[in-house]
Amino acid sequence: MPDERIGTERLLRQVPLFRDLSNEELEGLCTIMIQRTFRKKAIVFSEGSEKEAVYFIQSGLVKTYKTDENGHQQIVSILKTGDMFPHTGLFHAACYPATAETIVPTILLAMPIRPFESLLSSTPSIAVKILRVMSQKMIELQEKIQELTGQDVQNRGQLFLLKLAETNGRMKNGRLRIEIPMTHQDIANAIGTTRETVNRMLNQLRKDGIVETDRMGFVVHDLEALRHWRDS
Structure with a gap:
């Protein structure tokens, strides 16, 4: 197996969303991944633009933020190696909910939405396992909101x-x-x-x-x- 494929599998194993996938299922994900390199302060995608892919940070840092009608930014998250964004991108085709910008030079793995949907159609067990993890993630987010209120x-x-x-x-x-x-x-x-x-x-x-x-x-x-x- 090429070193790049090994690195991709190792990264995806760090993503909580894929923690329950078998080796075979994970290999299926690796086949659709595309590596992309960004300089510091580069825009990965903009709020409201058409969603084409979900991203995983191979190295570097990314911030996501929303912009109000007066042009003020509200940072949503600071993301590091192994993190995935946006979480809302897997099961519907809505636009990107926020802008993503690199903080330092960054290498990302892009998972295009349409090939991912095709993979789920051919391997529905992946969808079932991911949905279980997403349910737990929703509970954690609800607890975070209550904590900040x-x-x-x-x-x-x-x-x-x-x-x-x-x-x-x-x-x-x-x-x-x-x-x-x-x-x-x-x-x-x-x-x-x-x-x-x-x-x-x-x-x-x-x-x-x-x-x-x-x-x-x-x-x-x-x-x-x-x-x-x-x-x-």
Whole structure:
């Protein structure tokens, strides 16, 4: 088996949606995958455009965001290696629900919608297994919405940083680094507030010796203190 096919299978095995597929079923998915390379700050697809494929991140980082009538961005998610987007793209032909843009140079695997539908028709067991996982995903999303309901801006900022630490944090030289280059405006777009509010929040976290920012992202000096920051 070529190295590229092995790499594709290894990546798809990391995708929770495909965790229950057999080796044969996974090989069927690999046959329809197309590798695409994007530079930093490249648009993968735009909100409202015709949906042609679902993507999996082989390497790099991607943000998805929606734009309101005034042109303001609301970041929906920050995605890393192994993540899939958009989740709404598998079983209906609606337009892309958000814009996807690379944060750093990124390699994606594209799964075209029509070949995927043909594969499901010939191998319905794949559809059954995927639907089971999607049902669990919906429960998790409902719990996340309930968690965020009623939270103030400071709490949303705290939860945002904790989520980044959980999903993207890496220990380097005894410190937890989150290597996602984001401006204060990006963070404001992610938690639904203003850049000035984010400035104040990050300044306070820096003064408390908990979190600081640099060109590469964030350094978390005290994760436990970040977890309990709003309790003090």
